[in-house]
Amino acid sequence: xxxxxxxxxxxxxxxxxxxxxxxxxxxxxxxxxxxxxxxxxxxxxxxxxxxxxxxxxxxxxxxxxxxxxxxxxxxxxxxxxxxxxxxxxxxxxxxxxxxxxxxxxxxxxxxxxxxxxxxxxxxxxxxxxxxxxxxxxxxxxxxxxxxxxxxxxxxxxxxxxxxxxxxxxxxxxxxxxxxxxxxxxxxxxxxxxxxxxxxxxxxxxxxxxxxxxxxxxxxxxxxxxxxxxxxxxxxxxxxxxxxxxxxxxxxxxxxxxxxxxxxxxxxxxxxxxxxxxxxxxxxxxxxxxxxxxxxxxxxxxxxxxxxxxxxxxxxxxxxxx
Amino acid sequence: xxxxxxxxxxxxxxxxxxxxxxxxxxxxxxxxxxxxxxxxxxxxxxxxxxxxxxxxxxxxxxxxxxxxxxxxxxxxxxxxxxxxxxxxxxxxxxxxxxxxxxxxxxxxxxxxxxxxxxxxxxxxxxxxxxxxxxxxxxxxxxxxxxxxxxxxxxxxxxxxxxxxxxxxxxxxxxxxxxxxxxxxxxxxxxxxxxxxxxxxxxxxxxxxxxxxxxxxxxxxxxxxxxxxxxxxxxxxxxxxxxxxxxxxxxxxxxxxxxxxxxxxxxxxxxxxxxxxxxxxxxxxxxxxxxxxxxxxxxxxxxxxxxxxxxxxxxxxxxxxxxxxxxxxxxxxxxxxxxxxxxxxxxxxxxxxxxxxxxxxxxxxxxxxxxxxxxxxxxxxxxxxxxxxxxxxxxxxxxxxxxxxxxxxxxxxxxxxxxxxxxxxxxxxxxxxxxxxxxxxxxxxxxxxxxxxxxxxxxxxxxxxxxxxxxxxxxxxxxxxxxxxxxxxxxxxxxxxxxxxxxxxxxxxxxxxxxxxxxxxxxxxxxxxxxxxxxxxxxxxxxxxxxxxxxxxxxxxxxxxxxxxxxxxxxxxxxxxxxxxxxxxxxxxxxxxxxxxxxxxxxxxxxxxxxxx
Numbered sequence: 009x010x011x012x013x014x015x016x017x018x019x020x021x022x023x024x025x026x027x028x029x030x031x032x033x034x035x036x037x038x039x040x041x042x043x044x045x046x047x048x049x050x051x052x053x054x055x056x057x058x059x060x061x062x063x064x065x066x067x068x069x070x071x072x073x074x075x076x077x078x079x080x081x082x083x084x085x086x087x088x089x090x091x092x093x094x095x096x097x098x099x100x101x102x103x104x105x106x107x108x109x110x111x112x113x114x115x116x117x118x119x120x121x122x123x124x125x126x127x128x129x130x131x132x133x134x135x136x137x138x139x140x141x142x143x144x145x146x147x148x149x150x151x152x153x154x155x156x157x158x159x160x161x162x163x164x165x166x167x168x169x170x171x172x173x174x175x176x177x178x179x180x181x182x183x184x185x186x187x188x189x190x191x192x193x194x195x196x197x198x199x200x201x202x203x204x205x206x207x208x209x210x211x212x213x214x215x216x217x218x219x220x221x222x223x224x225x226x227x228x229x230x231x232x233x234x235x236x237x238x239x240x241x242x243x244x245x246x247x248x249x250x251x252x253x254x255x256x257x258x259x260x261x262x263x264x265x266x267x268x269x270x271x272x273x274x275x276x277x278x279x280x281x282x283x284x285x286x287x288x289x290x291x292x293x294x295x296x297x298x299x300x301x302x303x304x305x306x307x308x309x310x311x312x313x314x315x316x317x318x319x320x321x322x323x324x325x326x327x328x329x
Numbered sequence: 330x331x332x333x334x335x336x337x338x339x340x341x342x343x344x345x346x347x348x349x350x351x352x353x354x355x356x357x358x359x360x361x362x363x364x365x366x367x368x369x370x371x372x373x374x375x376x377x378x379x380x381x382x383x384x385x386x387x388x389x390x391x392x393x394x395x396x397x398x399x400x401x402x403x404x405x406x407x408x409x410x411x412x413x414x415x416x417x418x419x420x421x422x423x424x425x426x427x428x429x430x431x432x433x434x435x436x437x438x439x440x441x442x443x444x445x446x447x448x449x450x451x452x453x454x455x456x457x458x459x460x461x462x463x464x465x466x467x468x469x470x471x472x473x474x475x476x477x478x479x480x481x482x483x484x485x486x487x488x489x490x491x492x493x494x495x496x497x498x499x500x501x502x503x504x505x506x507x508x509x510x511x512x513x514x515x516x517x518x519x520x521x522x523x524x525x526x527x528x529x530x531x532x533x534x535x536x537x538x539x540x541x542x543x544x545x546x547x548x549x550x551x552x553x554x555x556x557x558x559x560x561x562x563x564x565x566x567x568x569x570x571x572x573x574x575x576x577x578x579x580x581x582x583x584x585x586x587x588x589x590x591x592x593x594x595x596x597x598x599x600x601x602x603x604x605x606x607x608x609x610x611x612x613x614x615x616x617x618x619x620x621x622x623x624x625x626x627x628x629x630x631x632x633x634x635x636x637x638x639x640x641x642x643x644x645x646x647x648x649x650x651x652x653x654x655x656x657x658x659x660x661x662x663x664x665x666x667x668x669x670x671x672x673x674x675x676x677x678x679x680x681x682x683x684x685x686x687x688x689x690x691x692x693x694x695x696x697x698x699x700x701x702x703x704x705x706x707x708x709x710x711x712x713x714x715x716x717x718x719x720x721x722x723x724x725x726x727x728x729x730x731x732x733x734x735x736x737x738x739x740x741x742x743x744x745x746x747x748x749x750x751x752x753x754x755x756x757x758x759x760x761x762x763x764x765x766x767x768x769x770x771x772x773x774x775x776x777x778x779x780x781x782x783x784x785x786x787x788x789x790x791x792x793x794x795x796x797x798x799x800x801x802x803x804x805x806x807x808x809x810x811x812x813x814x815x816x817x818x819x820x821x822x823x824x825x826x827x828x829x830x831x832x833x834x835x836x837x838x839x840x841x842x843x844x845x846x847x848x849x850x851x852x853x854x855x856x857x858x859x860x861x862x863x864x865x866x867x868x869x870x871x872x873x874x875x876x877x878x879x880x881x882x883x884x885x886x887x888x889x890x891x892x893x894x895x896x897x898x899x900x901x902x903x904x905x906x907x908x909x910x911x912x913x914x915x916x917x918x919x920x921x922x923x924x925x926x927x928x929x930x931x932x933x934x935x936x937x938x939x940x941x
Contacts, residue, residue: 039819039820040822040823041819044819044820044823049840050850051504052501052504053503055857056496057501059497060496063497091421092412092414093498093499094414094499095413095414095569103592104592162623166626174626175618175623175627176594177591180595181590181597275620276620277594277618277619277620279410279593279618292819
């Protein structure tokens with residue numbers, strides 16, 4: 009097991025290297041740079057822009073730019089933002105990453121809290137009205153574009169009923185302790201549900217199918233034949249096995265949530281990595297774009313590794329040697 | 330029974346959600362901005378003034394009615410977060426500027442005619458040949474940390490911009506210093522003292538120029554930054570210094586202090602009690618970052634009291650916002666305009682690579698070289714229709730690049746091109762562009778195919794929508810327009826600049842000359858920003874004439890020359906000015922004493938108060 013973890017971790021290194029190459033190439037393939045665009049102030053001398061490009065290293069040959077970026081990243085330095093004068097990329101990301109983390113966690117909680125019970129219930133009441141209803145509802149959720157669901161939620165739950173705040177991650181400066189916690193939580197509700205409901209359908213269907221499949225297998229029949237209660241069969245035997253594919257999904261999902269939050273975060277003006285990411289792309293702020301991409305790549309890789317490790321925990325048949 | 334656990338879970342989580350929702354209602358009920366009774370009184374006056382949809386006079390009118398009351402916090406909205414550079418020397422975006430307009434000040438500021446009036450400076454004197462301006466600063470001006478503001482701070486501000494390290498550190502405002510005496514020596518590191526700015530005593534500072542400087546007030550209007558927080562610091566460390574970045578550490582001299590913020594969400598300004606103009610009535614102003622789509626809803630619910638610069642209320646939301654009883658609106662011409670550029674010349678690839686702007690090397694674009702063709706373009710486009718249809722009437726058609734409020738503006742000086750397809754047809758016929766093949770499109774005088782390429786950027790929705798309209802309207806007078814796929818703004822403007830392409834027409838925007846009307850930066854043939862590559866001797870001469878001493882010392886003389894220049898521009902049609910939209914600002918009707926100026930509503934914010 010330990011050897012497996014170490015081997016997998018070592019495999020990260022070439023993977024990450026490849027990711028950096030792709031990320032860098034993609035970022036540079038897009039035309040324009042941080043200084044191009046609609047410069048509306050003709051008072052700023054044109055030569056100054058050229059001087060700025062030179063100072064930012066934008067005029068260097070691409071391999072030189074890549075190398076200097078890579079070497080500083082290897083030393084843990086993501087450089088400075090090009091758009092925000094004087095701000096380091098780490099500082100920008102630090103100011104946002106926890107918000108995105110909370111949002112992802114909340115959304116994941118929403119997804120699982122809804123998908124798993126409904127999935128189980130649907131499976132036990134196969135082809136019932138509830139089953140059809142839940143399936144329809146779930147697919148509706150999957151089919152609704154994020155931004156639309158978000159605007160709908162804002163209009164209905166914030167403007168019409170006034171239950172939840174529509175924008176941001178806190179409502180006032182200076183809150184502390186429990187008040188701050190509740191306030192942050194309230195701001196998470198709308199974006200969290202918007203984000204979480206979208207993937208509910210997938211989990212629900214997985215859950216339902218897995219349970220149905222496992223219910224038909226021999227060991228379940230044995231368990232039933234032993235005279236175990238229905239609940240015991242369902243929770244101790246069926247569910248535990250049905251959760252395995254869900255864990256794989258979760259491993260990837262966390263990374264996806266981090267990136268999938270881009271749209272949701274923007275509609276709710278939630279100051280997380282997503283809003284920062286979009287803004288950096290629009291302004292061609294390469295150091296920030298590449299740093300966020302790296303973080304996403306790492307989180308997906310780590311998510312996958314964790315999923316593989318948890319496999320062994322929930323399913324003793326799986327061994328890594 | 331077996332599902333009861335799940336139901337329990339579901340019910341628990343639902344009730345949790347409801348509890349959360351309930352918490353919120355309590356908080357809002359205890360909020361400050363509910364005073365329905367007062368609003369009802371104000372409504373009547375607002376509605377009357379609001380009918381015509383332009384100026385509303387209650388800011389002035391209400392002054393006599395009530396005593397200014399202290400207290401209250403204003404919540405203002407902006408659509409994007411500032412980039413957290415709160416040092417005026419290095420700030421770069423309009424959202425930072427928004428906050429800086431409350432925390433920092435300049436020596437002089439623009440009045441309702443876009444002329445300069447005293448601000449931090451109490452008075453100034455310009456010598457006879459416009460080479461020296463001597464400012465006397467107001468007495469008793471303090472920085473937010475209690476230090477006195479002195480002439481040394483003015484010197485520090487300008488010396489920093491002139492510093493050899495300034496641009497590399499991220500600054501771009503060198504236009505304010507390049508003409509000052511001794512700039513070259515200081516910028517090349519030859520000397521340690523910047524001769525251009527002379528500290529005479531604590532309250533007196535002089536700016537010296539080698540050549541007479543017509544724009545002397547504009548050139549000395551940069552925001553003043555304190556020297557003491559940055560003492561002994563390398564220029565390259567200033568942008569990242571705590572005094573440039575952190576709430577409570579940023580030191581200005583304005584009526585409000587940036588006291589706290591939550592990154593990307595809220596920026597709290599609190600009143601500066603020792604402000605030299607008097608303690609502000611408001612306790613503070615809180616800026617919230619919000620999505621444009623929810624702005625009208627927030628204004629209506631009272632969660633938001635003000636929406637102003639940089640984008641204001643979108644024209645499409647104007648009716649809704651103006652219809653709100655608790656909101657006052659104010660419209661003023663935006664200092665930016667949209668135009669359809671005409672590529673008169675193309676640069677050679679060598680010149681583009683070398684970054685050279687050498688009119689002698691330019692290659693003429695013969696497709697648009699006939700002035701009658703360009704006049705036809707202006708006549709064939711229904712610009713008023715664009716303003717009415719896409720801007721809901723909230724904008725204006727222009728023929729020369731001066732803001733309406735400026736002394737350089739004269740509506741009668743220019744040739745106008747009202748929508749007139751017949752005239753466009755006549756002009757084109759006259760110029761020899763006729764349809765010889767019978768396909769409905771004109772050929773050039775030699776009978777060859779004549780297609781004008783039109784390129785446009787994405788990003789500005791209204792502008793994007795004008796492109797197909799232009800194609801259609803030009804097509805209606807027989808001009809074949811090849812409307813190309815739009816590009817993202819960045820690449821589009823890179824191509825506007827590097828014009829070794831087959832471009833003929835393009836859409837873009839520029840800012841109007843506000844600080845000083847001198848159009849040289851965009852219109853002089855050798856200017857880097859002369860994107861149309863218009864090379865016209867008369868224009869160049871007039872632009873120079875308007876800033877040539879000693880005649881140009883008189884504003885009236887300059888105005889006359891600019892009228893002449895505007896007439897020439899409107900006759901030659903180097904570009905088709907499409908529209909200049911209106912900025913629409915909205916604020917809580919309880920907010921009194923707002924000065925509605927062409928340059929915005931932020932001036933004298935220490936006098937703002939909330940009627941209670």
